[in-house]
Amino acid sequence: METAFRTLSGRLTDDLAAVRAASGGSADLLSAEITIGGVPCCLLTCEGMVAGGLLAELVTEPLNQLGFSPSDSAALLEMLRTRRLFSADSTEVREIPALLKLLYAGFAVLLIDGAGTAPAFGVQGYASRSIAEPSGEQNIYGAKEGFTEPVRTNMSLLRRRMKSPLLTFELLSAGTVSQTDLCLCWLRDRVPAGLLGEIRETLSALPLETVLSAGYIRPFLEHSDSALVHSVGTTERPDVLCAKLLEGRVGILIDGTPFALVIPQLLCETFQTLDDYNYPPAYATLLRWLKYAAGLTALLLPACYLAVSLHHPALMHETLLRLLTESEQNAPFSLTAELLGILFVYEILREAGLRLPKATGSAVGIIGGLLIGDAAVQSGLISTPVLTVAALSATSGFVIPEHHAALTVLRPLFILAASAAGIAGIAVLGTALLCHVCATEAFGFPVSAPAAPLLPRRLSDVLARIGFRRLSQQNFRVSETRLQPDDTIIYNNNTR
Amino acid sequence: MSKPHSRPEAGWSAVQTAAVLILCRLAAFFCAEQPYSAAYAKGMFTAAVLTAGLLLPLLIAPQEPLPDALRPLYRGFALLWGSLTLVRLYALLTALHSPYPLLTLFLLIPVLLELQRLPQAAAARAASLLLFVTAAAFLLLPVSGIRTAKPVFLHEPDSAGAAFLREFQQCGELGLLPLLRSRENKPLAASRGAAAWLTVRSAVLPLTVIFGTMQNGRLLHLTGNPFFLLLARTPLSDALRTDGIWMLLAVGSTVLCLTAFLHFAADGTGTRLRYGIFLPFCSFALLFAAVPESASGLGAAAVLLGIGIPWMLRLRSLCAGLRGRPLFPHRRHEG
Numbered sequence: 001m002e003t004a005f006r007t008l009s010g011r012l013t014d015d016l017a018a019v020r021a022a023s024g025g026s027a028d029l030l031s032a033e034i035t036i037g038g039v040p041c042c043l044l045t046c047e048g049m050v051a052g053g054l055l056a057e058l059v060t061e062p063l064n065q066l067g068f069s070p071s072d073s074a075a076l077l078e079m080l081r082t083r084r085l086f087s088a089d090s091t092e093v094r095e096i097p098a099l100l101k102l103l104y105a106g107f108a109v110l111l112i113d114g115a116g117t118a119p120a121f122g123v124q125g126y127a128s129r130s131i132a133e134p135s136g137e138q139n140i141y142g143a144k145e146g147f148t149e150p151v152r153t154n155m156s157l158l159r160r161r162m163k164s165p166l167l168t169f170e171l172l173s174a175g176t177v178s179q180t181d182l183c184l185c186w187l188r189d190r191v192p193a194g195l196l197g198e199i200r201e202t203l204s205a206l207p208l209e210t211v212l213s214a215g216y217i218r219p220f221l222e223h224s225d226s227a228l229v230h231s232v233g234t235t236e237r238p239d240v241l242c243a244k245l246l247e248g249r250v251g252i253l254i255d256g257t258p259f260a261l262v263i264p265q266l267l268c269e270t271f272q273t274l275d276d277y278n279y280p281p282a283y284a285t286l287l288r289w290l291k292y293a294a295g296l297t298a299l300l301l302p303a304c305y306l307a308v309s310l311h312h313p314a315l316m317h318e319t320l321l322r323l324l325t326e327s328e329q330n331a332p333f334s335l336t337a338e339l340l341g342i343l344f345v346y347e348i349l350r351e352a353g354l355r356l357p358k359a360t361g362s363a364v365g366i367i368g369g370l371l372i373g374d375a376a377v378q379s380g381l382i383s384t385p386v387l388t389v390a391a392l393s394a395t396s397g398f399v400i401p402e403h404h405a406a407l408t409v410l411r412p413l414f415i416l417a418a419s420a421a422g423i424a425g426i427a428v429l430g431t432a433l434l435c436h437v438c439a440t441e442a443f444g445f446p447v448s449a450p451a452a453p454l455l456p457r458r459l460s461d462v463l464a465r466i467g468f469r470r471l472s473q474q475n476f477r478v479s480e481t482r483l484q485p486d487d488t489i490i491y492n493n494n495t496r
Numbered sequence: 497m498s499k500p501h502s503r504p505e506a507g508w509s510a511v512q513t514a515a516v517l518i519l520c521r522l523a524a525f526f527c528a529e530q531p532y533s534a535a536y537a538k539g540m541f542t543a544a545v546l547t548a549g550l551l552l553p554l555l556i557a558p559q560e561p562l563p564d565a566l567r568p569l570y571r572g573f574a575l576l577w578g579s580l581t582l583v584r585l586y587a588l589l590t591a592l593h594s595p596y597p598l599l600t601l602f603l604l605i606p607v608l609l610e611l612q613r614l615p616q617a618a619a620a621r622a623a624s625l626l627l628f629v630t631a632a633a634f635l636l637l638p639v640s641g642i643r644t645a646k647p648v649f650l651h652e653p654d655s656a657g658a659a660f661l662r663e664f665q666q667c668g669e670l671g672l673l674p675l676l677r678s679r680e681n682k683p684l685a686a687s688r689g690a691a692a693w694l695t696v697r698s699a700v701l702p703l704t705v706i707f708g709t710m711q712n713g714r715l716l717h718l719t720g721n722p723f724f725l726l727l728a729r730t731p732l733s734d735a736l737r738t739d740g741i742w743m744l745l746a747v748g749s750t751v752l753c754l755t756a757f758l759h760f761a762a763d764g765t766g767t768r769l770r771y772g773i774f775l776p777f778c779s780f781a782l783l784f785a786a787v788p789e790s791a792s793g794l795g796a797a798a799v800l801l802g803i804g805i806p807w808m809l810r811l812r813s814l815c816a817g818l819r820g821r822p823l824f825p826h827r828r829h830e831g
């Protein structure tokens with residue numbers, strides 16, 4: 001790998017050969033040898049990474065229209081530096097690895113015979129998906145724009161919404177092989193002290209060869225690999241990320257993925273949507289509580305049903321008990337097996353519907369929901385109450401899609417605990433889960449805040465959705481939730 | 497690979513301190529089998545007031561540093577009280593007709609081992625969350641049953657003296673208070689938390705016992721967990737059957753209490769000892785289950801560790817201060 005550390009020699013043929021050798025003779029490396037004012041040059045580009053129109057408009061045509069003949073390469077280089085504005089995004093390189101990195105990032109590089117420095121012009125333009133509505137975070141009143149794959153497009157989506165000079169972007173790269181562009185974004189006046197440094201430190205130490213999606217980086221930013229609740233959030237929406245940045249969080253845009261990472265994330269935020277802030281406060285508060293109830297239903301309803309039916313029938317009303325007994329008496333399987341089985345089938349159907357094309361996916365839903373479910377009940381394989389409980393639990397889980405993975409893992413565990421030890425089993429496992437959630441934190445921000453550690457003033461946007469007048473006065477900053485070693489809570493000066 | 501952003505563990509806030517102390521007391525309260533009566537409430541109240549009277553001067557004054565030599569004593573007490581709590585949990589599960597109580601305990605041991613791995617602050621945060629839920633449930637109790645409460649049952653005969661002594665048999669967290677205050681890097685938070693715990697002990701619990709007595713005084717001579725008998729007698733609970741939710745809370749509080757005691761038992765020790773304490777923990781639990789009388793001295797130990805030793809340390813410090821000070825300071829100038 002001698003070439004990897006070589007600098008440009010100034011001899012065009014040697015440099016061209018060295019660049020080609022360093023690229024391994026890659027087919028997408030294009031070179032066009034030209035003479036400018038008598039000086040032999042070579043314009044290097046990467047196929048598919050530059051916009052043809054931009055290249056012609058900003059580089060080729062201006063070079064062809066040069067009004068004088070430079071005496072040598074140094075004069076040509078000086079003229080390119082001072083006389084003409086080729087591209088706002090231009091730089092110069094001396095090392096071959098840096099040159100290749102720029103080439104593969106969509107720059108056009110001009111090798112000049114006799115110059116040990118090569119000017120590079122930013123003329124990026126590659127085929128990408130256009131901006132579309134986010135698929136997983138749909139809103140009624142919010143913008144219909146979601147992040148897309150190119151990181152620079154995503155940066156522009158943020159900048160359009162936040163023109164303040166305090167919004168700062170910093171480009172980094174991650175992945176030893178892929179060298180994926182990452183973009184840290186934050187608001188300079190409100191990001192917690194030290195947080196940026198810690199994030200940079202973590203990202204620079206990533207032991208990854210490639211970063212293909214947000215999920216590659218997220219575990220390294222979180223406190224624990226086994227956490228069931230994420231302390232680093234994701235969003236597909238630029239407006240949501242703007243709101244998070246305003247609260248002092250740090251965002252990470254990743255080239256090639258339409259998801260941005262948000263650091264830190266609090267558990268209560270996973271029950272909130274942008275639409276909550278478009279509805280009247282009373283309705284939004286009701287919706288919020290509905291989501292909390294849905295979360296508990298999704299997690300605990302099958303286990304509670306099992307515990308009460310199997311071990312604590314005295315807790316049920318007499319009529320309900322009679323109804324359930326009649327339904328269950330002809331079922332061939334135990335209640336536990338029935339519940340686990342139906343949830344297993346539900347997960348299979350969900351996965352099948354998710355990976356298939358949309359048209360086929362809906363057919364899977366119909367087959368699963370109507371045919372299999374109905375047939376299973378009709379044939380007596382499973383009882384109607386069990387199917388109802390499983391369906392209610394699954395439907396409630398859709399209200400909080402962020403927690404789908406955790407719910408899928410925890411539901412069977414709670415069912416087994418309830419089957420073995422009744423309500424006490426649920427309590428034991430529930431307490432362990434509560435402790436686990438309370439132990440989850442990223443960069444000193446516990447996800448359980450502002451409930452634990454308690455910040456009473458901040459509960460007003462957790463237990464309810466207060467009006468915008470009060471909300472704008474409160475000026476929540478995420479730094480308030482950060483734990484210091486001596487447990488001091490940092491408050492903003494303007495809210496104290 | 498250690499995380500580059502791992503940081504030292506944060507201290508406990510006043511709410512978290514209060515939550516751990518109160519939940520430990522509530523765990524014992526939920527597990528208690530003594531039927532409710534007015535004398536029970538009276539004895540409980542007197543004991544709580546006496547404790548508060550003895551503790552408040554200590555809480556107001558700056559915490560005396562706990563000598564390192566005494567720490568193993570406190571840790572040993574935490575382990576013993578944890579074992580006793582495990583036995584009490586078994587009794588609670590049996591009283592509530594929970595299926596396979598022994599299996600539940602076997603399920604509990606790996607859970608406790610896992611919780612031992614987590615930072616202490618996690619248990620404290622979880623306790624503060626659970627405390628809010630429990631407080632809301634406690635508020636609902638009088639609302640649901642105030643109409644059917646009958647003061648006539650307050651005249652049922654019982655011994656206030658026995659209840660007074662029993663109260664000290666149930667407050668193991670008292671023995672942990674000096675350890676908690678000395679490890680807190682915010683002593684004011686620890687004192688505030690302890691004050692909240694004293695308030696709950698002297699006000700909320702006796703009132704609950706009185707309310708329970710008015711609800712189910714007739715059931716004084718029936719066996720069963722008195723708190724759940726109280727629930728069974730409140731009309732709203734009868735219609736909606738909230739006993740299940742209370743079972744969740746009672747068992748949850750006890751598990752958190754066990755976690756806290758085990759954390760204190762292994763406080764400041766290495767990983768091996770943190771898990772190694774489970775052997776004596778289970779052994780003592782077996783001993784207390786087989787010979788209940790062997791745990792009778794733990795109440796006195798709690799009082800000694802929680803009140804006696806801190807007072808001795810305080811007095812020693814005062815005496816040392818007096819010895820160092822001249823009796824007639826003005827004569828120094830004369831001489």
